Amino acid sequence: MYGAGDVRIDTVPDPEIQRPTDALVRVVTSCICGSDLHPYHSMPAGEVSPMGHEFIGVVEETGPEVSTVRRGDLVIAPFAWSDGTCEFCREGLQTSCLHGGFWARDGVGGGQAEAVRVPLADGTLVKAPVGEDSELLPHLLTLSDVYGTGHHAARQARVGPGDTVVVIGDGAVGLLAVLAAKRLGAERIVLMGRHRARTDLGREFGATDVVAERGQEGIAKVRELTGGHGAPKVLEAVGHMPAYTQAVGVVRPGGIVSRVGAPQYEEAPVGFGSLFGPNVTLTGGPAPVRAYIEELMPAVLDGSVLPGKVFDRTIGLDEVPDGYRAMDDREALKVLIRP
């Protein structure tokens, strides 16, 4: 990306093993994330960055210290790379790994490419027991980010059996937060979104109600659906301030707002009139999806959940600029890339 709205296909030198803990992965499938649209809107012209943080690929080469994956393995890469051994990784908070980092920065490439150097391969990569022609790949690819992120939202909100949950946002993460909440036992799931094709998929994933209205009208509608006082669990999967306001508006006193949409603001209301007075808890953050892959993968492998339904367009690497445009125009929900 060369600045807002400017995505180009560049030819760059092939990545090489730099450290003994690196692996080289040939990308089999990757995708464009809703969060990639943030720099697509706001990156200053003149800055240049590789892009993409979700990919599945085949290990081509490993450094001498890599022991858990080897040449030929099909692997899932979480959106953060991590050592798997530091105190935070051991607690399942790999996004705070003391030695880890994120794709497409600090000399590490992005997933919207033909190949990627994966640092700390043992801690980062998870082997998937399928071939590179498997029809399950789009579903498995959601474990790189969006399904794990939806799961994180639900988990941080402590969603459990019988719960009433509101999900704000009908992007891929919001829809998969619906799926995750359903999987954790939620009984009533209200999805706030206004794109019919997306909310229909939300209903398929488990939403019991859809509220298309926004702002005060949307808040009133949700409160009406949830006994007048709002919902005890609210999953915010957008990241813009109106979504935060909406979350605070629909949460029940004593309830939890769990955010996984990367906030496009730093300050927000948290005082007596918003969170404090009604004892509302605010939680969430970048999902340590690495911690969830083993838990979420079996149901993906046996086909009992189909999170890859969020992909509604498949393109080659050359078409990536148009893929950004299509997602930005909301022509496509989520774009799969087959390099």
Added chain:
Amino acid sequence: MYGAGDVRIDTVPDPEIQRPTDALVRVVTSCICGSDLHPYHSMPAGEVSPMGHEFIGVVEETGPEVSTVRRGDLVIAPFAWSDGTCEFCREGLQTSCLHGGFWARDGVGGGQAEAVRVPLADGTLVKAPVGEDSELLPHLLTLSDVYGTGHHAARQARVGPGDTVVVIGDGAVGLLAVLAAKRLGAERIVLMGRHRARTDLGREFGATDVVAERGQEGIAKVRELTGGHGAPKVLEAVGHMPAYTQAVGVVRPGGIVSRVGAPQYEEAPVGFGSLFGPNVTLTGGPAPVRAYIEELMPAVLDGSVLPGKVFDRTIGLDEVPDGYRAMDDREALKVLIRP
């Protein structure tokens, strides 16, 4: 209170039973709260309000529908009155009672007085099995607010056995948050405060370390004491923005900031650079102390905890204006009133 800095003793008509669920309580002991200093600093001149939300008294008269307390009972009044039967009361969130409210507003008097009309007496009052001359009264009085509030901070932060906890603020609530954290099993309790007499009491209550430094220096000291990354549980018992900043500075990634100091701000940092990036949870609010009285009272009655040690001055009703001044000048930690 007649505006900032202007506290007067007024003679007002005796309260009377207005509703069948009311009780009249003669105040035996009450006190001045750290939160009373907020209007003492900022109340516009011309406004008038009764004051006080913590009291123990003797029931003098009850309305015909009151059944759980009767004339002659010594009772503890939580800082919020509540019906005890609505959905929030049943969940233990009496501060969000659908029919409840707070002292010293909406036609209900304050506890810094000779007598108070208590609405919804069955839901609100808790009988204490001691006489009005008991030496336990100062300790029991902390169940009206400050001990229950410190407990709420620790409970919302899910403090448990072996935990490392930072408490910000050496006022009565901060010190009792130390006591509460200790009671819940915390092993390491770092108290941030700089008034030696108070932090000494904090050590008596269970603090293992005291950090007198503030700002970046205080943050660095606490991080050094807690393995470099901060503490998993931070209890914020002040309510001013610097305390919030300090809490965010000393909390460990994945940790919890639990606020019980009434926030004197509405907006605060919650984005990538503060809460979101490190997956920090923000929780807390006005403590539903009514929910905690039965749990906390036994150890007060048997003398194994002495939360009333936060009172370091006792005055009569006539001396209340000077009591505010003494607390504001930090001459007194917490002032007990014997009307």
